[in-house]
Amino acid sequence: MMRKMNKRVYGVMMAAMMAAAVSVTACGGQKSTGETMTVQTQPHDDSKVSEMPVPSSGADQAGVQETGQVSEGCVGMPNPFTDNDTLEEAEKNAGFSIQVPDKIDGVSATAFRNLGQEMLEVIYYNGEQEVARIRKSLDNKDNSGNYVGYAEIQNKKIGDRDVTLKGNDGKVVLAIWNDGAYGYSISVDEQGVSLEEMTALVEVVK
CATH class of the missing domain: 1.20.5 (Single alpha-helices involved in coiled-coils or other helix-helix interfaces)
Incomplete structure (x- = not known):
């Protein structure tokens, strides 16, 4: 027994x-041997791809947030973006250029990144708080990586651009458009900006 x-x-x-x-x-x-990114839920839950380096001259957006930390659990994704010291360096690596505002909400761009020769990304930070993220890519698709279901969506003609604007409570958080050759997006923090402010940003970016 x-x-x-x-x-x-x-x-x-x-x-x-x-x-x-x-x-x-x-x-x-x-285990990850390099920088990893976690999926963002707002505003970037790709993500914006999302991967956000600590701002020094660097920032994802996106991505999601892109924090350079290992995601929850044991699974991490390598950050596919390359951080550059200047916008000129990012443009050289991407093989195309982008025009962006000098400042947004009083702050200058501090992160300049390229996704191979497919995308350019410029991020504006106020300290560690992301203020805005601008992307330009070699396609006509939505490249924002922002999949939040906003309550208010409208299409507006801004100059010669047909722009999709998304947001809540009369504020715009995301603008998406293309020019037939490149896709563009502008994302701001979830508090959003006025239609006039987003229109002014869209008019500058190309």
């Missing part, structure tokens, strides 16, 4: 040890 019980206890102990070993192995296999 005692021998049968010992075998049963031994079997239970072995099963528990094997389960623990499998759990440790699964988590350990997801």
Whole structure:
């Protein structure tokens, strides 16, 4: 009787040890050797792709937020963006240029990034708070990485641009458009800006 019980206890102990070993192995296999990004829920939950470096000259947006930290659990995604010291350097790496406002809400751009030769991204920070994020990419699709379901969506002609504007409570958070060759987006913080303010930003970016 005692021998049968010992075998049963031994079997239970072995099963528990094997389960623990499998759990440790699964988590350990997801260690990241570089910068990682977490999915953003607002405003960038791609994400804007989202990956946000600490602002020095760098910032994702996007992405989501893009914080350079390992995401919850054991799974992390490498940050696909390249941080550059200047806008000129980012443009050179991307192979195309972008025109952006000198300042937004009183702050200058501090992050200049390229996603290979597919996208340019410029981010404005007030301290560690992201103020705005502007993207230009080699396609006509929505490149914002912002999938928030805003209550207010309107299409507006701004100059020669057909722009989709999204936001809440009379404030605009996101502007998306294309010129047939490039796709553009401007994202601001969730408090949003007035239609006039977003219109002025859209008119500058190209």
